[in-house]
Amino acid sequence: xxxxxxxxxxxxxxxxxxNNYQDYTVIDSNFTMKEILQAKKLIxxxxxxxxxxxxxxxxxxxxxxxxxxxxxxxxxxxxVMLTSYLIIYDNEKVLIEGPTILVLEQEKLxxxxxxxxxxxxxxxxxxxxxxxxxxxxxNKKELKDALWK
Numbered sequence: 001x002x003x004x005x006x007x008x009x010x011x012x013x014x015x016x017x018x019n020n021y022q023d024y025t026v027i028d029s030n031f032t033m034k035e036i037l038q039a040k041k042l043i044x045x046x047x048x049x050x051x052x053x054x055x056x057x058x059x060x061x062x063x064x065x066x067x068x069x070x071x072x073x074x075x076x077x078x079x080v081m082l083t084s085y086l087i088i089y090d091n092e093k094v095l096i097e098g099p100t101i102l103v104l105e106q107e108k109l110x111x112x113x114x115x116x117x118x119x120x121x122x123x124x125x126x127x128x129x130x131x132x133x134x135x136x137x138x139n140k141k142e143l144k145d146a147l148w149k
Contacts, residue, residue, distance in 0.1 A: 003085035
């Protein structure tokens with residue numbers, strides 16, 4: 001895997017996905033920062049959706065600063081914008097993977113398997129089609145800044 005911060009989204013989220021990442025420590029319940037900073041490689045298994053986005057960003061920044069590779073396994077498509085690499089599983093098989101932005105540009109493929117794009121990604125793709133922006137934006141602030149310079 002080319003990145004140290006990865007999100008995995010699956011249409012059929014189950015623990016079998018973890019078989020591909022056996023050298024990672026799986027966090028699937030309550031945790032402390034001390035515990036996660038002691039891991040060499042880490043998987044958050046569908047537990048970050050209950051946290052505020054700012055808290056998740058803080059955790060990911062800590063892990064990046066400590067050079068701890070991590071994977072966020074989730075069924076929440078909104079979480080994909082917090083990591084730089086994205087893997088989409090469909091029925092336990094990798095459907096597509098790559099840098100997050102490039103994977104999200106494959107909107108038709110994602111829709112075909114029942115995934116919808118995060119709102120600001122979808123909106124920026126539409127605006128890009130009309131020539132109003134020149135790239136995909138992952139959040140409201142970036143998109144707003146691009147539209148109203």
